[in-house]
Amino acid sequence: MKLLKVIANNFKLCEKNFTINFIPTANKTKEDKEFELQEIDENLFTFNTIGIVGKNASGKTTTVELLNLVYKMFSEFQVDMEMIKAYQEPINLKVYFYHEKKLYYYVTDLIKEENAGVVFFENQKIFQRKYQKSLRNLFDDSTYKEVESEYKLPDNISNLFFIFQKIQTRGTYCQSNDNYYKNFAKTYQIYNLLYKKADLVKSILKMLDEHIHNIKNLEDNKYLIIYKDNTEKEVNSKELYEVLSSGTSKGLSLFTNVVFSLQSGYDLIIDEIENHFHKALVENLINLYKDKSVNKKNATLIFTTHYCELLDLFTRNDNIYICKFDKKIRLENMHETYNIRPEFSKSNKYYENFFETNVDYETLMNFKKDLM
């Protein structure tokens, strides 16, 4: 399954018809096909990396939270109350996707049922058509036919179940919140799913902390740290978090997710990808998704960042979104909104305030003045 386009209404503070596109809208060069795009069917390409940038509080995290909700729906056919907590209006979603030679679009309203503590799917419809190896009318709804539901599912289960039949991770979300990375049990759960590739944790740790040789999960909440000088230390989860640097804790979890994503082909969302990491580590992570000898199953990496130099890793503009907040959160596609040649340094343009993303100088000086 690959997402092609997500359109949301009433999701948190997002503007009407808030849209994220996963397929290229600009010309595709040979080089792009080598590094930037993945061919999921004949002539049908999706991005292998999508970058989201913007000022603080511009809506980057909200954008990836929306995608997290969509992937959760596609993976588990349910949505957690937590995900739409503070908002009363029904959320309306329309998602175009590709799955096993067919194109689909799915519409639903998400409604909180406070009493039951669950989210209901209402007004659901799924439409489909065969992929005809042409991009013509890809998003023309009149070319799709409705798929009749086989039977009625409970209200908190999405009809996407009828398409996919089984629960399976199709996308996952790595938050920027450090608390998320205290959960080593989850990390080792994923690690075990990788058929216990013994050297995997070691090679991740080698990138993150040169003093640690390995960390073994002995049993529930019991870990063994083996240092380079052969000394060992047995710790519980809480102690492990205290012993490791914040970069190592986050990296161990995040890179385990990266490995699983690349090996199984599911999409990975990372909020604030640069947080806690050396620039080379982040660049290497992004490059892994652009390398077809590693990303063999067409996984897509979606990330937010404040580090505009990372945009220079992109040779296209249509896979970069700029978040703006002005009463509502809106997304600008770099290709559609700004007329810049893809080969130009995007970070230079960013510093020139071409995308109107700079922090106002007077605001910075105002703060300094208060301290003087």
Next chain:
Amino acid sequence: MKYLIMCEGTNEEALISLLLDKNKLKFSRSDLIGLKPYHARQLTHPVIITELKHYNGPTTILRIGDSQKDELKIPKDLQRIVSKKNVIKYCTKPELEILLIINENVLKDYQKSKMQPSKYIKKYFHQKGINYTKSNEFFKEYYKNIQDLINNLEEYKRLKKHSKDELYLVDLIK
């Protein structure tokens, strides 16, 4: 010292990958920037540039292609990693498909046809009911016996004379 392999086309990339995987080259994947040959003509893509910068050590570039008339431009910020004298060309002229023609033992017929090797071999394979595609899969299947490929590379060097600065793919075989 590491090598950066830049292949002009997907065909060249497929052949080099095949030889690497069969351990027939004078170097292994761990000697390569990015552990793989790249399909690239110039040092422009950020993926290759960042890989070189992350390595940040002396690098020899092996350019694999047919004629390679365009000069490789080395961006200023990479000149401390790659110098012009460490760019070596390996050619298979006029096109890589000449190896398939040698292997099929139809060199004379090809010369008579005055067609491009790729067009000739496509037609030739079509007549034999084989679908020729410039892909990794085709070369993997076709050169299942890797010694055939090495023999073809040797035969090519025996038949063709290159200018001094253009080496032969067989020179990379260990």
